Every structure is written in structure tokens, then in C-alpha cells.
């Protein structure tokens with residue numbers, strides 16, 4: 001890979017990837033006759049110099065970006081409804097999601113909301129809500145600013161209920177971005193902790209997609225290559241970032257989200273309740289459950305674990321994939337025990353209940369019961 005070049009990909013949508021591609025945004029929007037996009041971002045990114053310069057560059061091209069940044073760390077339905085109101089009040093004509101997974105999830109849900117006025121959770125994937133997505137969706141651009149969720153290439157969005165904080169998945173093929181600008185320069189200044197936690201999330205997407213049930217060699221191939229890219233670059237991107245490591249992480253996280261069209265599994269089923277119950281950051285929750293989830297999935301999947309070990313470049317044949325991941329999260333200075341993020345033994349019953357009902361579990365290669373989850377959470381305390 002030549003990191004001084006820009007690349008064009010079209011799987012599964014139009015992707016511009018490479019250092020500096022963000023400077024193509026004004027021309028792209030002008031070509032589409034877009035004059036007033038709603039720019040959905042989070043409160044942190046909104047204050048960063050590169051964000052202000054993107055808005056300025058739009059302005060110079062006669063495009064008025066209307067910024068919406070009011071959202072929770074785990075976004076809720078009212079965040080989406082408020083964003084839809086801002087879009088309508090300002091008569092916007094497109095949506096740009098610019099940020100991490102949260103901003104992109106909220107942007108995608110707002111894109112759904114604009115011309116679909118039923119209760120937002122009528123479009124819940126578990127209720128086959130995608131069948132109700134029949135109207136036009138605004139022109140939708142995604143611009144990731146970290147290498148983690150890969151939400152820029154997704155067609156679904158996770159939004160929680162305001163009161164219960166239960167996560168609901170909204171999905172529809174029409175929610176795929178019309179255009180992605182994946183520019184590693186936007187990720188250069190991400191602090192070490194978030195680089196590590198989001199990078200581990202990206203790694204988990206590829207690992208879980210590869211292990212997920214079902215025949216999907218294209219997803220498997222993408223996942224294995226992305227795992228190698230992450231193995232080569234996550235530590236450097238975290239502690240000594242350069243364009244090469246940031247580029248590898250950004251494309252690998254995007255690849256993870258392409259691969260997990262195949263499905264995810266128990267690591268995400270264990271992690272999601274930690275966000276629901278103690279409001280844990282998703283990447284941190286994934287990091288805490290990664291080794292345990294892999295350990296659970298090893299029996300019966302030894303051949304796949306060997307291929308994962310190769311992709312992760314594990315040189316010592318005696319080191320298991322789960323031990324390697326635990327070692328990796330230690331080196332990245334990520335928390336090692338769920339008690340460090342506020343989990344107490346009295347939480348374990350509800351965590352296990354939520355995990356056993358999680359939407360990622362059906363794709364996991366090995367079946368898991370509530371008792372399995374109770375044991376795993378107790379061992380992780």
C-alpha cells in the first residue's frame with residue numbers, strides 16, 4: 001500500500017480513502033447541488049480545529065453547514081428527534097455524519113427520520129421495521145474521525161430508549177451512505193486511550209465476523225486481512241501515530257463493518273450490557289470481554305483459531321488467541337477487570353439477562369446460556 005496515494009473503492013458503497021480526501025467534500029456537495037447540509041457531530045469533535053476548517057471550507061464554496069451536536073454518549077431516541085427538528089427548521093437538503101460511531105449512528109437515524117414519521121422504534125430491525133422504510137432518504141455522507149465502529153459503511157444504527165436505555169437496532173438498505181470520505185488525517189490527533197479502545201473494537205468486529213456462523217468467504221477474507229492490518233498498526237497508532245498506522249487502522253475498521261454484515265457474536269453480547277448498566281464506552285466494554293469471549297468460542301473452532309493466530313502474527317505456538325488479546329489490551333493500557341468501570345456483583349444478574357437476549361448472540365458459533373454469562377461476568381470482576 002502506498003500511503004501517499006488516494007484510492008477509490010466501491011464495496012459496498014462509494015469510498016474515497018486516503019490522506020487529504022476531505023478537501024474533496026465541497027466540490028462533491030456542489031456537484032450534487034447541495035447547499036445546506038445538516039452536519040451531525042459530537043460535542044468534542046465540534047470543537048476541534050479540523051472540524052472548524054471543514055465548515056469554513058464549505059462556507060467558502062457557498063455551502064452552509066448547519067451543525068447539530070446535541071447527543072448522549074449512548075444516543076437516545078430524543079437525540080434523533082431533536083436532530084430531525086433542526087433539519088426541518090433549517091430546510092436542510094442533505095445529512096453529513098462526521099465523527100465517531102455515535103455521531104454517525106445519530107446522523108443515520110436522523111436520515112431515516114426525515115421522511116419516515118412513525119414512532120422511531122417501529123423501524124426496529126427485530127420487528128422487520130426495514131419493510132416500513134419506503135420513502136426517500138436524504139443524500140447522506142459519512143466521514144469517520146476514528147478507526148473503530150466502521151459505522152461509515154453501515155446500514156444500521158443503534159439508538160437507545162430514553163428511559164430504559166435498552167438498545168434498539170434500526171436497519172434498512174437505504175441507510176447506506178451515498179458517499180464516504182475516509183481520511184486518516186482526521187484521526188491523527190485522537191488520544192491514546194480512544195485510539196486503543198476504538199481500535200480494539202475494530203479488531204473485535206473482524207474477529208467476530210470471521211468466527212460468526214454462516215458461509216461467507218468474502219467477509220472472512222476481508223476480516224482476516226483487516227486483522228493483519230490491525231496487528232501491524234494498533235500499537236503504533238496508539239503510542240506513536242504516523243500516517244501509515246492511522247491509514248491501516250482506518251481502512252481496517254471500515255473493513256470490519258463490511259465483514260460484520262455476516263454477523264457478530266458473544267464478545268458484543270457481553271459488552272452491550274456493560275454500556276446499558278454502567279454506561280461503559282463501547283470500545284472499553286469490548287476490550288474487557290474480548291479474551292473471555294474468545295476463550296468461550298475456542299472449543300470446536302480450533303482450525304479457525306489457528307487462522308486467527310496467523311492473522312494476528314502470534315509467533316509462539318503455545319500462546320492462545322485469547323491470551324494474546326489479553327496481553328494486547330494490557331500493553332494498550334486498557335482496563336482489565338469490569339470492577340474498574342463500576343460493575344459490582346449485584347449487577348451480574350441483570351447483565352447476564354441482557355447478554356442472553358442480545359441481538360448479536362444468534363450468530364455466535366457456540367451457544368451460550370444465562371448461566372454461562374453469569375460465570376463469565378463473575379470471572380471478569
Ligand SMILES: [Fe+2]
Nearest residue numbers: 149201205286
Ligand atoms: Fe463494536
